Amino acid sequence: MNNRVLIYVAAMLAVALIVGLSIILPKELLYRQENNILGKIVSIEENPTSSTREQRTDEETDSIEELHRKISLLTGGYVEEGMPREELNENIMTMRQAVLSGERQLARLVALGALPDEVLDYANYNLIAYPVVRQNFQNRLTYSFWTIHYIPSHARGDLRGEFSLIVDGKNGKIYSVQWPSSKEEQRINTMAMGKAFAEYLNIEVSSETVERDDRYCVLFSADGRFVIVVELWEFYGSISIESLYDPIVPIGGAHR
Amino acid sequence: MKFSAKVFMCTIIIIAVSFSIGAYLLISGNFNSALEREIRRGLEEYQLLRFAYESGVLSRELQGDLLTEQMLKDVARQVASDVGSIQEMVRIYGDSLEGIYSTLDFQQRDLSLIQSLPQGSRKYIIEKIDDRVYMTVAGHIDLDIASVFLCSSRDISEVFGERDRQIDSFVFLGSLIMGISSIIMLIISILLTRPIKKLKATSIEIASGHFSRRVFIGSGDEIGELAASFNKMADSIEEKVIELEKVARQKEEFMASFSHEIKTPLTSIIGYADMLRSKELSGDITFKAASHIFKEGKRLEALSSKIMELLLLERQAFKMEKMSTKALMEEIEEIINPLLYESSIGLKVSVDKQFILVEPDLIKTLLINLIDNARKASNPGQAIEIMGQRLGQNKYLFSIKDYGKGIPEDELDKITQAFYMVDKSRARIQQGAGLGLALSSRIAEIHGTNLSFQSQIGKGTKVTLEFKLADKARVDMDE
Numbered sequence: 001m002n003n004r005v006l007i008y009v010a011a012m013l014a015v016a017l018i019v020g021l022s023i024i025l026p027k028e029l030l031y032r033q034e035n036n037i038l039g040k041i042v043s044i045e046e047n048p049t050s051s052t053r054e055q056r057t058d059e060e061t062d063s064i065e066e067l068h069r070k071i072s073l074l075t076g077g078y079v080e081e082g083m084p085r086e087e088l089n090e091n092i093m094t095m096r097q098a099v100l101s102g103e104r105q106l107a108r109l110v111a112l113g114a115l116p117d118e119v120l121d122y123a124n125y126n127l128i129a130y131p132v133v134r135q136n137f138q139n140r141l142t143y144s145f146w147t148i149h150y151i152p153s154h155a156r157g158d159l160r161g162e163f164s165l166i167v168d169g170k171n172g173k174i175y176s177v178q179w180p181s182s183k184e185e186q187r188i189n190t191m192a193m194g195k196a197f198a199e200y201l202n203i204e205v206s207s208e209t210v211e212r213d214d215r216y217c218v219l220f221s222a223d224g225r226f227v228i229v230v231e232l233w234e235f236y237g238s239i240s241i242e243s244l245y246d247p248i249v250p251i252g253g254a255h256r
Numbered sequence: 257m258k259f260s261a262k263v264f265m266c267t268i269i270i271i272a273v274s275f276s277i278g279a280y281l282l283i284s285g286n287f288n289s290a291l292e293r294e295i296r297r298g299l300e301e302y303q304l305l306r307f308a309y310e311s312g313v314l315s316r317e318l319q320g321d322l323l324t325e326q327m328l329k330d331v332a333r334q335v336a337s338d339v340g341s342i343q344e345m346v347r348i349y350g351d352s353l354e355g356i357y358s359t360l361d362f363q364q365r366d367l368s369l370i371q372s373l374p375q376g377s378r379k380y381i382i383e384k385i386d387d388r389v390y391m392t393v394a395g396h397i398d399l400d401i402a403s404v405f406l407c408s409s410r411d412i413s414e415v416f417g418e419r420d421r422q423i424d425s426f427v428f429l430g431s432l433i434m435g436i437s438s439i440i441m442l443i444i445s446i447l448l449t450r451p452i453k454k455l456k457a458t459s460i461e462i463a464s465g466h467f468s469r470r471v472f473i474g475s476g477d478e479i480g481e482l483a484a485s486f487n488k489m490a491d492s493i494e495e496k497v498i499e500l501e502k503v504a505r506q507k508e509e510f511m512a513s514f515s516h517e518i519k520t521p522l523t524s525i526i527g528y529a530d531m532l533r534s535k536e537l538s539g540d541i542t543f544k545a546a547s548h549i550f551k552e553g554k555r556l557e558a559l560s561s562k563i564m565e566l567l568l569l570e571r572q573a574f575k576m577e578k579m580s581t582k583a584l585m586e587e588i589e590e591i592i593n594p595l596l597y598e599s600s601i602g603l604k605v606s607v608d609k610q611f612i613l614v615e616p617d618l619i620k621t622l623l624i625n626l627i628d629n630a631r632k633a634s635n636p637g638q639a640i641e642i643m644g645q646r647l648g649q650n651k652y653l654f655s656i657k658d659y660g661k662g663i664p665e666d667e668l669d670k671i672t673q674a675f676y677m678v679d680k681s682r683a684r685i686q687q688g689a690g691l692g693l694a695l696s697s698r699i700a701e702i703h704g705t706n707l708s709f710q711s712q713i714g715k716g717t718k719v720t721l722e723f724k725l726a727d728k729a730r731v732d733m734d735e
Binding site: 004007008011012015018019021022023025026027029030031033034037038039040041042043044094095096099123124125126127128129130131 | 257261265268269272273275277279283284287291299307308311312314315318319377378379380381382383384389399400416419426427430434
């Protein structure tokens with residue numbers, strides 16, 4: 001075998017080796033990726049300390065300005081819903097606090113006449129609560145709420161609709177309520193309910209109404225920025241405050 | 257190594273490496289993306305479980321139940337059945353890491369995960385258990401009165417399975433593509449290098465002496481252009497070779513003629529010298545022998561001087577000068593007239609006065625040679641005509657015409673060759689060596705012209721040659 005043939009054979013073997021490696025090497029590298037993944041414990045912080053995310057601390061929770069700001073931000077078109085739920089701030093109420101606060105606020109709303117007495121019964125149902133976090137990308141502020149659903153107990157034979165609240169994650173105020181209704185409840189005066197809800201929220205309402213009948217009432221805030229909507233239908237009733245900046249995305253309507 | 261083999265190997269290597277890197281990045285990217293999606297989903301599902309469990313415990317508490325291990329267990333069972341999908345495997349551990357509820361026996365693994373779990377944080381781990389891959393998330397839940405650890409596992413084997421299927425596809429497709437590519441590239445490299453092989457074969461044939469061989473490549477690419485250039489080069493080589501062969505043949509003929517021309521007078525000289533040396537001769541015969549030796553000696557002298565002139569013409573550079581045609585002809589007439597008179601041949605000269613650019617000595621030699629040749633061809637009583645006239649704007653035409661024997665047409669192109677004689681016996685009688693026209697032709701070449709012959713047997717020969725007029729020629733030279 002002369003040198004030329006040897007060079008040929010060596011070159012062909014080298015090419016075969018490279019071709020073989022080009023198939024085997026990626027395969028091995030891909031399998032080896034597992035080593036960096038399997039068995040490795042990864043920690044996730046529940047409460048990020050980033051100052052840019054959670055700045056809502058010392059606002060005057062009962063002031064109407066604050067309420068306006070929160071609601072307008074929530075519905076003003078700059079809000080993104082669906083932040084990862086793990087990014088809840090430690091200043092936000094716990095589920096227990098939110099649920100207990102919600103029950104207290106419910107009692108207050110009933111006392112003011114904004115809700116029928118029967119809603120207090122539903123609070124004994126099994127509940128499931130989850131937080132909703134929204135961030136305004138314009139001012140980098142984050143707003144959180146608890147949505148609490150009371151689920152009718154099948155064992156109690158009560159198959160009527162769902163009872164739910166939206167509670168502010170900071171101060172526990174109720175912004176929206178939806179409850180199962182009965183025909184008897186339809187005698188309730190929706191206008192009176194709306195005015196009572198406005199009083200609860202410290203909002204002055206205009207004397208004009210958009211629309212009103214026995215089942216439906218819409219009240220404007222005096223500054224024209226909000227509407228309070230009261231609905232009472234065959235199977236459910238609801239009361240909520242909505243921003244006029246973006247009536248398509250009302251607070252309560254989103255959960256109706 | 258052959259060029260086709262190099263092309264083939266390089267291409268295969270490039271294809272293999274490119275395919276390999278591309279496939280790796282694609283599969284790796286897909287896998288990482290799918291894994292990330294599954295991790296995100298696992299974390300979200302864990303949160304759902306967490307809120308469901310926390311809500312369940314709170315609900316039971318609000319309904320008056322005491323927070324006991326049994327209650328925690330019941331809620332966990334309820335949540336696992338209500339919220340947990342078939343993929344979810346829920347485990348609850350108490351503060352002291354005691355198992356409260358578990359659908360799977362993952363306790364040991366869970367404990368290692370939750371042992372170092374700080375309050376308010378979560379951890380996850382991806383593990384391979386019995387050929388299945390699980391993502392386990394563990395977190396701490398504060399229930400105010402008590403706290404528990406919640407662990408949930410999610411089977412994410414499909415992500416790894418999908419990756420494995422992609423790797424299998426890559427190996428299969430890679431092998432198939434490399435096989436097919438190898439065959440295709442082998443054919444392509446052979447086809448691409450075939451013209452080069454043809455060029456090589458043709459060059460070998462040309463190198464072995466087949467100068468007329470050419471290569472034909474129809475493509476218009478660089479190789480086609482190379483082939484065209486190669487053919488041009490071959491044409492040039494063939495031309496040069498033919499020329500060289502012609503020159504070699506001429507030299508050979510020259511040497512043969514030269515030897516022959518020398519041998520003839522030498523034989524005669526040696527014969528007569530030997531006769532004078534070996535015998536007692538009468539005074540008359542002795543004179544004849546001595547005369548022969550003298551004549552042949554003179555012929556040899558003339559021959560050698562002509563050859564010297566030819567050699568000098570080949571080597572020397574000449575300076576052209578402005579010269580009057582009238583003056584030139586007067587000088588020539590003075591030289592040639594005694595010879596013509598001796599041969600009883602007349603001379604008619606009709607030359608327009610112009611200035612031509614010539615080398616004076618060479619032009620005289622040239623014209624004298626031509627007139628002398630005309631003299632040799634003519635019979636006594638005949639005349640030679642010399643004409644000189646302007647031709648167009650910048651040329652001057654000389655013609656020398658005789659009415660002698662003429663030259664056969666098929667010999668006209670040979671008469672300027674050295675030692676070529678149309679009538680050898682007559683030439684020798686006239687002491688010709690067959691070098692006069694060769695010398696004249698060379699001088700004409702030096703002047704940028706050539707001899708043009710018109711001849712008819714029995715009617716005579718006319719030689720014409722053109723010169724540049726001095727003024728115009730000078731302008732051209734200056735340019």
